[in-house]
Amino acid sequence: MKIAVVAADGRVAKKVIAEALNRGHEVTAFGRHDVNETPTKMYIKKDILNLTREDLQGFDAVVDAFGTWTPETLNNHSKTLKHLADILSGTNVRLLVVGGAGSLYVDPEHTTQLVDTPDFPEAFKPLATAQGKSLAELRLRTDVKWTYISPAADFQADGERTGHYILAGEEFKLNSKNESVISYADYAIAMVDEIENGNHIQKRISVVRA
Template identity: 65%
Template sequence: MKIAVVAANGKAGKLVVGEAVRRGHDVTAVVRGENTTEARSAILKDIMSLGADDLADFDVVVDAFGAWTPETLDQHSATLAHLCDILSGTDTRLLVVGGAGSLYMNPEHTLVLCDTPDFPEMFKPLAQAQGKALDELRQRDDVAWTFVSPAADFQAEGARTGDYLLAGEEFTVNDRGESALSYADYAIAMVDEAECTGSPEAHVRERISVVGK
């Protein structure tokens, strides 16, 4: 399988690249500068400079873009819309590294995690930006997208256990009542989803979520 990982030099992107390479996939890193991942091939371009020809040969594109400062949060929507536009009408899957803040807290899907009283104020702008990008993504029926939300406690340096729970739109905890996940286990789940491409198990045009066991 040919997989492109956009923003591959970031923490999540680099681990997704490594996981896919270890499984024998043909992986290309899409990066703005020097490729620091395990991918042997790279496209050296900014996301907004990518064109349809750049991504035409891939089975799966993983969007690992992240922006954290107030002045760049709107780039979540802008970059995702651009990737959708250049993949529009193709069979290439778009797997998006999402956030937990937009997960629903009730069966009616009227309350999201980032609107609950205990959600940290410092993370609300990011969660809202990612939630907006997801809302816009839901309007795209011309792209085979999947939005993958991690657990609330998303641990960059967490251990790779190889175990995770796959859930859906609603906030989910493990048997210990925890919502935690390492970046390494998230990368496993992302590549697992990529490998479902073309099968009934693929979550096309769905948001899924991942929680550590």
């Protein structure tokens, strides 16, 4: 498959690229850095908001690995996701989004999100709120073949690659050890599995370490 990874300079993006390459997929990275620091040899320096419909033609899937944390840039989660959705609108190119855990529901009625619970860390609320807003906006799009993948609450950059994960849905899930944790490497496995299988079009899914 031909896969594009945008905002490819980040650590999650690099894990996804490496996983896809290891499975024999053709991966093109789009990033902002002058020097290619990603695992793929096909690197194009281009800001996510400058990408065009033509840039993403011919790909089977586009992975949106955009992330930002500063207060003045949090709205870019919505802005960049809308831009990608707009330029992929009406095409067969699938859009897979590296999401957040804060918007997962903690009740079967789907009335309370993790970010709204008393123990949710105050420092992460602005980011979780911004990511939740961008997901809510994405849900309104019926013109794009999107999939939003939320990691576990403890998303570990340097965690081990176990090769196993539990696939869940909209609700916050703990594993058998009552943990909500997953490594970037295992998340990348789930992401590439979804790229290959395409089982959750226009749905949000989540993953946790098995």
